[in-house]
Amino acid sequence: MLEKGKISAIQLIILLYPTITATAILVLPATTGSFAKQDMWLSPIWASTFGYLSIFIAYALHKYYPQKTLIEYSEKIVGMIPGKLIGFGFLFFLLHTNGMNLRDYGEFVVGNFLQKTPIIVVVLSMAFVCAITVYGGIEVLARSSQFFFPVFVVLFLFIIVLLIPVLNPKNILPVMGEGLTPSIKGALIPSQWFNEFILISFLLPYLNKKKNAFKWGVLSVSLVMITLVITNLFSLLLFGDITSYFTYPFMDAARYISIADFLQHVELIVMALWVTGMFIKISVFYYAIVLGTAQWLGLTSYRPIVFPIGFLLVVLSIWVTPNLQKLTEFSSTTWPVYAFVFQMFIPVSLLLIAMLRKKKSN
Amino acid sequence: MKWLSILGILVITILIILYEWPKLKKNQKKEKKAFAVLLLTSVTLSIVLLYFPDIPGPTELIDTIFKPFGNLLSNL
Numbered sequence: 001m002l003e004k005g006k007i008s009a010i011q012l013i014i015l016l017y018p019t020i021t022a023t024a025i026l027v028l029p030a031t032t033g034s035f036a037k038q039d040m041w042l043s044p045i046w047a048s049t050f051g052y053l054s055i056f057i058a059y060a061l062h063k064y065y066p067q068k069t070l071i072e073y074s075e076k077i078v079g080m081i082p083g084k085l086i087g088f089g090f091l092f093f094l095l096h097t098n099g100m101n102l103r104d105y106g107e108f109v110v111g112n113f114l115q116k117t118p119i120i121v122v123v124l125s126m127a128f129v130c131a132i133t134v135y136g137g138i139e140v141l142a143r144s145s146q147f148f149f150p151v152f153v154v155l156f157l158f159i160i161v162l163l164i165p166v167l168n169p170k171n172i173l174p175v176m177g178e179g180l181t182p183s184i185k186g187a188l189i190p191s192q193w194f195n196e197f198i199l200i201s202f203l204l205p206y207l208n209k210k211k212n213a214f215k216w217g218v219l220s221v222s223l224v225m226i227t228l229v230i231t232n233l234f235s236l237l238l239f240g241d242i243t244s245y246f247t248y249p250f251m252d253a254a255r256y257i258s259i260a261d262f263l264q265h266v267e268l269i270v271m272a273l274w275v276t277g278m279f280i281k282i283s284v285f286y287y288a289i290v291l292g293t294a295q296w297l298g299l300t301s302y303r304p305i306v307f308p309i310g311f312l313l314v315v316l317s318i319w320v321t322p323n324l325q326k327l328t329e330f331s332s333t334t335w336p337v338y339a340f341v342f343q344m345f346i347p348v349s350l351l352l353i354a355m356l357r358k359k360k361s362n
Numbered sequence: 363m364k365w366l367s368i369l370g371i372l373v374i375t376i377l378i379i380l381y382e383w384p385k386l387k388k389n390q391k392k393e394k395k396a397f398a399v400l401l402l403t404s405v406t407l408s409i410v411l412l413y414f415p416d417i418p419g420p421t422e423l424i425d426t427i428f429k430p431f432g433n434l435l436s437n438l
Contacts, residue, residue, distance in 0.1 A: 096420045297396050304386055304393045307378045308400035315408045319419040330421055337431040338424050 002294055002302055005139035006208040013220040014149045015142055016200060019284045020051075020224045022277030023104060024193045025156075026248045026270075028228065029235040031332050034244035036186025039176055040236055044228035046187035048221055050344065051194030055217035057347045058201040064354050066210070070201040070347070071292040077354045086346060087296045091289060093342040095309075098285040099316030100327060100335075102127060105278045106317065107324045112251065113271055123317050130283045131310035134290055135303060138206050141287055148276040155273045156227070159250075162257045162266060163234055171240040172233075190228065192336045195343035197221060202288040247328070286313065364412055371408050375401060 007015070032040045058070075065073040070090065075083030106123040114122060133144050176183070200217055207213055235249040238256065243249050250270065257266040290309055294302035321327040378401060386394050410417070 092420070096424070099420075293396075297392065299393050299396060300390065301393060304382055304390070304397045305400055307382060308397055308404060311374065311378065311404040312400060312407070315404050315411065316420070318415075319407070319411055320421045322416070326421075330425065334425050334428045334431075337428045341428075 002299070003138055003206055003291060005137045005142075005206060007138055007142040007203065007206055008208055009212060009216040011142040011146060012200070012203055012207060012213075012216055013223070014145050015203060015280065015284055016197065016217075016220045017223055017227075018145065018149060018152055018277045018280040019199065020193055020196055020281075021227050022274070022281040023101065024190065024224070024228055025231045025277075026108070026250050026274065027104075027328075027331075028190050028193065029232050029249040030244050030246055031189050032186040032232055033236070033249070034186075035188070036183045037241065038172060038174070038236060039178075039183035040186055040243070041172070041229050041233040042176075042183035043186035044190055044225050044232060046184055047190035047194050047228075048225035049194075050191040051197045051221035051224065052218060054195050054197040054343065054347070055200060055214065055221055057351050058198055058204060059214045059217060061201065061347065061351055061354060062204045062213070064358065067205050069205055069292065069295060070198070070350075071295045073354075074346075074350055077350050077357065084296070086350075087292070090342055090346065091292050091296060093338070094285055094289045094292065095313070095316060096320065097335075097339070098282060098289060099313055099320045100331065101278070101282050101285060102313055102317035103320055103327060105274070105282065107327070108248065108274060109271070111324065112248075112267070120314075120318065124314055126279070126282065127310050127314045127317075129279065130286050131306055133279075133283045134287045134310075135306045138203070138287065141283055145280040145283070148280060152273060152276045152280075155269050155276075159254055159257070159266060159269060159273075160230060160234065162259065162263070163238065163253060165259075166256050167234065167237040168240070169237060171237050189332055189336050192339040192343065194221065194224070195339060198343045198347055199284060199288055201347075202291060247324075286310070289313075367412055368409060371405060371412075375405050 028044075029040065032043045036043050061070070061073060065076060068076070071087045074086045074090075077083065078086065102123055103119075105126055106119040109122045110117060110119050133141050136144075197217070197220075204210075204213060231250055235243045235253055238253050239246070239249060246252050251267055254267040254270045255265075258264045286309070290302050290306050293305060293309065299305070321330065382397060386397070
């Protein structure tokens with residue numbers, strides 16, 4: 001086994017929750033709002049079905065191959081060469097998506113706060129911190145996110161509570177004025193965020209107590225859903241129909257917080273939230289890529305390739321897009337389809353083939 | 363200023379090699395190969411991108427494959 005570390009069920013949630021919510025709370029209210037209008041707070045509920053489905057698929061596959069990750073069992077299920085091809089495709093997808101995550105992080109920090117800093121500096125320092133974490137293995141990854149997770153949650157709740165006085169509840173009306181369709185359309189893009197839960201297949205083999213793994217997975221999907229319903233609801237109640245015109249509605253919402261002319265510029269907290277969340281998100285993706293690549297190549301240790309892949313990630317983050325507008329357009333038109341193929345279609349097909357094989361051998 | 367960026371890239375590369383190479387054992391041939399190939403790819407890519415920042419990348423590749431379906435989604 002490449003990875004000798006073990007994580008607990010709580011650590012599994014602590015790793016997965018920020019992995020999905022970090023980008024989702026900032027980017028999704030705008031994209032969901034453009035489809036679902038005043039029903040945007042319903043969309044994460046529909047989208048979460050994909051999250052539950054992802055957990056179910058990963059768990060079912062994990063039952064067939066308890067010690068293996070997606071990269072390893074795809075070879076067992078469809079044979080050597082097709083399996084390697086699927087593995088390569090999946091790793092390419094993860095690498096590309098993580099390059100986009102890293103760029104997203106850099107664009108946000110440079111666009112909102114460090115306006116005179118070259119983006120490469122921001123991206124490089126984040127990649128370096130993540131590389132050190134991944135180098136330490138899954139236990140270090142889990143413990144460092146355990147350290148940052150409370151910060152993430154407390155800061156999030158802090159903003160939510162401070163926003164309550166400025167909300168306008170009338171913005172929510174009419175609820176389902178045009179039936180269910182707009183909110184379901186709005187769920188299409190968030191559904192791919194929920195599908196990122198398929199990353200659990202890289203963590204499940206290293207869980208110390210497997211008994212309740214499925215339950216914990218379901219719990220983390222539910223927590224993400226509740227968080228997204230709250231962010232969408234709050235963005236809607238604050239901005240109403242214009243939510244979709246912001247790039248980061250939640251960020252702009254935080255700018256509205258002003259208590260007695262004393263507590264202002266709370267958006268800095270959103271920045272802290274984003275940095276801690278993105279650190280965990282990028283690290284989890286990065287870890288999956290490094291572990292997956294080492295397994296794909298049949299290496300005895302994944303440590304030698306951590307830094308080279310980190311370098312590649314930085315290069316990719318610059319290469320993936322010329323500017324933020326192109327990135328946003330790509331991630332709301334092509335990326336959902338692309339992600340669906342790798343995060344949903346391939347795992348489902350693998351599961352079906354594995355089930356058929358099992359039946360045949362009995 | 364481009365030579366400065368290249369210098370930066372080379373410094374990072376050398377630091378990675380200095381840190382990682384002594385840790386690789388003699389019999390870890392595969393690991394050495396993977397390390398070298400990945401690092402070389404990244405370095406070449408970063409220098410090429412420095413001179414030609416507009417060469418089509420993975421996003422363009424995926425766009426040409428999946429764009430028709432993506433348009434379908436936004437026309438719903």
